Amino acid sequence: MTENPGTPVPSSSDAPVPAAPRGPGHRPAWLNRGIGIAAVVVALVLAYLIASIALPVMWAHTIGTQVQSNAGSAIGLGIFYGFVFAFLPVVMGWQARYKGMKRWLRISILVVAVLLAVPNLLTLGILNGTNNAAHDAQRILSVEATWFSSWSVWFMVVGVLAGVGAILAVPLWRRRGQRIRAYKVAEKAQRKAAEAAYKAAAQQTREAEKAATKAARNAERGKQP
Template structure:
């Protein structure tokens, strides 16, 4: 029989050993995933864009503007929605996760442009030949989206404060 007294609840604290092992395993998996993705994503994305643009300047310009604008404005709007009101941390994390997913094409293009590895250099060469103007147009679209989001925030703030000014 057990020597535990009956009717006495023991305070069960967190199992730190288990949490530490799980955390270390998750960190190791993230490091491995980073190195695998860093070696493949830039090359893969440049090939996808290159096959879509197929060397046409106008297509590279239009697709770049579209990706840059949409994949910047939509994540900014979703992040604004997520952080604007008080929500549970799970709901906020969900909104921010969707915003991050929508921003991935811009982040992948950034990995090609700013990456220093072999995959990024290969991606730059692919985009130079098969997707001309895409990288610059993506930057222009992203800048236009940030300006549009700033204008939206300004107009939203002005709309909210206008009734207060009329009452005064």
């Protein structure tokens, strides 16, 4: 059988290339992703367990060192930590709501807000903790910084309320400023209009006086023989 000269002969480059076989050690992407997520979760759980054991006692000793068994210092320090580190996280976290903000910047703001709340979170963790580390920290605070915890908790509430009040007050303050600027612009326009009207009236008065003077002179000239 002879070949038809008009029929194209398929070349080796047009033939489909078979996919390379996967090796026995190759894992699918979803499995790699799942392993990564599981590793992150395990790391976070371990970090939480270590922090729940070490940080309460460390924070209690830090406060005790700063207070040095002085009741006045304990109250002042409780007010400072409670208010400042409740007010700042609320105000900082609120900044992440703006539209058009890049995701990395929004996440960075939220991370900073959480970090600013760490002192109060540690204090609340000590007061509400049930493990041995929390109980040890409670005893340290009760001996070395007697009034710190109670005043800190009270001013956490005050700090949160102050932060919310500041967030609500900013738009009101801006609108008040806009109204004041609009009032000043309108007042300036009215003043310019009044000045223009006064100048126009003065110009008309001068022109009328000139016309009256000219008419009087012409009348006197007409009376002369």
